[in-house]
Amino acid sequence: QVQLVESGGGLVQAGGSLRLACASSKSIFSINVMGWYRQAPGKQRELVAFITSGGSTNYADSVKGRFTISRDNAKNTVYLQMNSLKPEDTAVYYCNARDMVPSLNAWGQGTQVTVSS
Numbered sequence: 001q002v003q004l005v006e007s008g009g010g011l012v013q014a015g016g017s018l019r020l021a022c023a024s025s026k027s028i029f030s031i032n033v034m035g036w037y038r039q040a041p042g043k044q045r046e047l048v049a050f051i052t053s054g055g056s057t058n059y060a061d062s063v064k065g066r067f068t069i070s071r072d073n074a075k076n077t078v079y080l081q082m083n084s085l086k087p088e089d090t091a092v093y094y095c096n097a098r099d100m101v102p103s104l105n106a107w108g109q110g111t112q113v114t115v116s117s
Helices: none
Strands: 004-007 010-013 018-024 033-039 046-052 057-059 067-072 077-082 091-099 104-107 111-116
Touching: 004 091, 018 033, 018 091, 018 111, 033 067, 033 077, 046 067, 046 077, 057 067
Parallel strands: 010 111
Antiparallel strands: 004 018, 018 077, 033 046, 033 091, 046 057, 067 077, 091 104, 091 111
16 A cells, blocks of 8 residues: 655635645655545645646646646655635645556545635
8 A cells, every 4th residue: 555645734825825745755756646635624635736647637727727636656755835825725635546457446545725815
């Protein structure tokens, strides 16, 4: 099983930036999809962004133009660059690794992001 460890969360003022990192215990080179999700208090977990093994990316409408997902296969790490942060971005952010063959659906422990107004 793949172990994922997130880092980079913290407290930032509105308009600021943070870069989250997700380090994998195994190679991410062939993992089909690496994604970032978030869960705010009292809300369901939602997809923020994902990147495929081929480099294609997809973003939630709420973060388009502000967040950028990237992957460094050599470092087995996925990043989420978050700019122009808003108070509504406050949540616990989780990294996810997903594939079909072999079956994989791994989650990190989460990292807290708090944006003050």
